[in-house]
């Protein structure tokens with residue numbers, strides 16, 4: 361669906377663990393949203409910026425949820441990890457602030473035609489799209505198993521809500537502060553086997569996506585991975601987010617994460633060559 365570029369308004373901003381949750385009214389974006397698509401937002405500068413214009417590039421964010429707001433249409437819920445100047449600026453926006461939003465961008469997760477068991481893996485803030493995806497899959501009768509991962513408990517997204525979204529939930533943290541101590545790679549093979557999954561969906565760091573794609577293939581399941589390549593224009597024009605893949609014809613080629621992805625079949629990505 362064609363993305364739109366609109367001026368949004370911050371309706372709410374709340375800190376939860378290591379993230380800032382923003383509710384943004386962005387007319388037309390929420391209505392077009394499908395799980396796996398993302399938005400690109402413009403960020404402003406601050407008086408202490410060393411380099412004027414350093415924040416020219418828009419920042420990409422997954423959509424966590426879409427919710428109606430009393431009489432004003434649908435609003436986007438975004439999860440911001442304040443890691444650098446752009447995301448810190450977003451995390452500090454007050455209620456009522458205006459925000460330039462483009463979206464939804466990219467290709468969403470493909471949904472299975474049959475009601476097959478699915479495993480959903482989300483790590484850190486990238487677990488955001490897994491919640492609306494779980495909702496869509498459940499509507500189709502698919503049994504959903506969720507793997508939520510993070511470096512620590514503070515960066516585990518919505519663990520409580522996960523129990524409502526899925527039939528079974530596995531929690532993995534890098535420091536063992538909650539759930540299994542370790543990485544997604546340590547548990548994913550067993551989770552896929554236990555769920556008897558036909559499709560595995562994943563969003564998170566590249567190493568996690570790679571591990572999920574390998575485990576899915578070994579189990580004879582399809583995998584759909586949401587790759588997170590740094591994006592420059594986010595609209596396909598600049599070719600600045602290359603993903604090395606093998607096409608349906610078996611020929612190696614490069615696609616753009618922003619428009620050909622971000623969701624790409626895991627067995628098509630040449631993971632060893634992805635930066």
Ligand SMILES: Cc1cc2nc3c(=O)[nH]c(=O)nc-3n(C[C@H](O)[C@H](O)[C@H](O)COP(=O)(O)OP(=O)(O)OC[C@H]3O[C@@H](n4cnc5c(N)ncnc54)[C@H](O)[C@@H]3O)c2cc1C
Nearest residue numbers: 419420421422439440441444445446447485588589590591
């Ligand atoms: C499709 C997609 C969805 C994303 N969803 C979210 C989200 O829901 N919540 C969230 O907090 N972050 C998300 N990100 C990452 C976020 O866009 C970057 O962290 C952000 O652009 C960093 O900007 P900054 O100015 O805060 O930090 P910078 O100082 O510019 O960078 C901080 C760190 O982020 C990396 N980075 C910088 N720009 C990008 C970029 N465009 N894409 C990926 N990594 C980048 C840098 O290499 C560095 O390690 C997403 C990225 C992509 C590509």
